[in-house]
Amino acid sequence: MNNTFRNFRHKFLNIEKAEGIYIYSNRKKILDMTAGISSFQILGWNNNFINNAIKTQMKLFSHICYKTFNDKNIDKLSNILIKNADHKLDAVYYSGNSGGEACEAAMKLSFLTHQAYGQKKKKWFIGRDQSYHGIGTDAISIAERPGLEIYKSFFSKFRDRVSQNHYLYERYAGESEEDYSKRCAIELEKKILKLGPENVSGFVGETMMGGLIGDVEPSKNYWKYIRKVCDKYNVHLILDECYCGLGTNGKLYCCDWDKITPDFIFVAKALSAGYVPMSAVITRKKYEQKILDKFGRVLHSTTNQGHSLGIAASLACQKIITKKKTLNNVNYIGNYMRKVIKDELGDHEFFFDVRGRGLRFSFEYRCKNKNQFGLKLKEIMFKKHHILISGKWHRVCFTPALIINKEQSDLVLDKFVEEFKKLSKSWH
Ligand SMILES: Cc1ncc(COP(=O)(O)O)c(C=O)c1O
Structure with missing residues (x-):
């Protein structure tokens, strides 16, 4: 059996x-041609450089507590993830193993940041149709993937969605791409106003809609218009780059094509290319400072966050990915x-x-x-x-x-x- x-x-x-x-x-x-079916093995299997980095780390220690000790590779990795970006984010939080965990960490960090700034009512998150952010309850409650409705009873009340961004599918006859992008942003604005701006914490979307609908590039200036709406109502812009980020799109971050700075980006798959499970949230140092000033700690943790073998593997991977070649x-x-x-x-x-x-x-x-x-x-x-x-x-x-x-x-x-x-x- x-x-x-x-x-x-x-x-x-x-x-x-x-x-x-x-x-x-x-x-x-x-x-x-799938990089391991779910698109994670983005540097191929059995890469000597990555294998050796993991082996070297294994001989030192396999893992130490992220909340208590320092592993010198952590800051090196954060530095690579920040210095090779065009966006202006400057801090990396190591959230755990999977993209779903990173999504939920980003949502919680957004919530905690607003709390720390005194915005106590901000607890709503808005996602988009035809999206997927991981299998955790918070991640599925802002997504729309066939079959996941079965978990509806698990969903938080404070979740909502707007339309996907897909010009070819959703444009009106004669509508320009730019006008379509503006219309998407207006839809988000209306949703925020309906929920009450004082209640909305963040808007979550894949920078480029991914494997579900089939790699749909954002429509012209879509993210610029969305960014403006988020700024207007103090709503965090949270981008999911688990699938489209970290070199896979041709730049380190997919949103660098769109020339915007979100408030949070969460990454997984390509971070450690399947060698050791690993995920992270890229955000702002000032949010970390504010949360620590207010609460004295980040009320979010997992045993294996910032896993030392994962950090060693990710550091080796990002050294390869960020090469011009x-x-x-x-x-x-x-x-x-x-x-x-x-x-x-x-x-x-x-x-x-x-x-x-x-x-x-x-x-x-x-x-x-x-x-x-x-x-x-x-x-x-x-x-x-x-x-x-x-x-x-x-x-x-x-x-x-x-x-x-x-x-x-x-x-x-x-x-x-x-x-x-x-x-x-x-x-x-
Ligand atoms: C866009 C996107 N976000 C998040 C996830 C979740 O990642 P994980 O399966 O590591 O939780 C996936 C996984 O397919 C994904 O494609």
């Missing part, structure tokens, strides 16, 4: 080893792959859109039984070519590791375009 309680009933592939962007299973070498590769391969897909399939009757930033991008198609089409395409790519892609719903999402090279991306493109054309011919 198997004693493991799993999330699904399907047959699980045994993985024998993984190296770079390849996983090895049943003597097959599989090229992974890495970010140049992300932008070069991402732009190249989107261009080839557009050139090859742009006139195809199923083509709807190809979009995204860096190596977070999606190809959206329109046809009958869309979900089945994506799943079939994924199956063909896997069985015939040993290439793992994420195809489902209405899109194929490409989130390869940042180290993918031109030759590997050409192989994927050749097979993908060929199989897409073949399958669509016989698709009803």
Whole structure:
């Protein structure tokens, strides 16, 4: 009898080893375009530099209490995460292991900051439709992901949502992108006014809407207009960059494309690239000072926050990610792959859109039984070519590791375009 309680009933592939962007299973070498299915293995597997950093740390100590002791790597990592940003945030809080934990930490830090400034009533958080921020109760109560409604009884009362940001889907006939962005900001403003500005703590959104809807870049100046509304009502702007941040989008932070400074950014996946679970919240030193002045401590902690092996792994990862060479590769391969897909399939009757930033991008198609089409395409790519892609719903999402090279991306493109054309011919 198997004693493991799993999330699904399907047959699980045994993985024998993984190296770079390849996983090895049943003597097959599989090229992974998903970075580990949920887009975390962004520097590939078995990277010597990262492995050695973890081993070195292990010999010193595996973990020390974040609330009591200092591990010299912590400040080094914080410094890298701050000095390579265009935004003006200047403090990093290590929240725990997962993105969901980081989301909840950001919400609690926002709440505590307002409390410390005497804004006692600010407890509402506003999220957006078609979003996901993790599986913790607070994270799901501001998100909208199919199936999560089942947990409605867990949700806090003080949560609300506005529309997603998706120009192609949501624009009015003849509406410019800029006007659409303004309309989104007005919707947020109306929501804040309805709840009462004195009651609203923060607005939470993925800087670029992610894998659920398929890598939708923010519409023109969207974040600038949203920032203005948040400033007007003293509402914190909290950005989720678990999926789109830390190099994956072609810059260290995705919001640096949008030239804004939020109040909080939370990151996970790419922070330690799957080597050791790790997450963090990037925010302002003045908030830390204010909370400590008022309460004497941050009333939020977990045993494994700032885990020393996670910090060592993250430090090594961020040293690689912040190299010019890495970010140049992300932008070069991402732009190249989107261009080839557009050139090859742009006139195809199923083509709807190809979009995204860096190596977070999606190809959206329109046809009958869309979900089945994506799943079939994924199956063909896997069985015939040993290439793992994420195809489902209405899109194929490409989130390869940042180290993918031109030759590997050409192989994927050749097979993908060929199989897409073949399958669509016989698709009803
Ligand atoms: C945008 C986004 N935010 C948060 C999370 C949650 O991260 P974790 O699964 O580490 O809790 C995810 C995970 O897929 C995500 O895509």
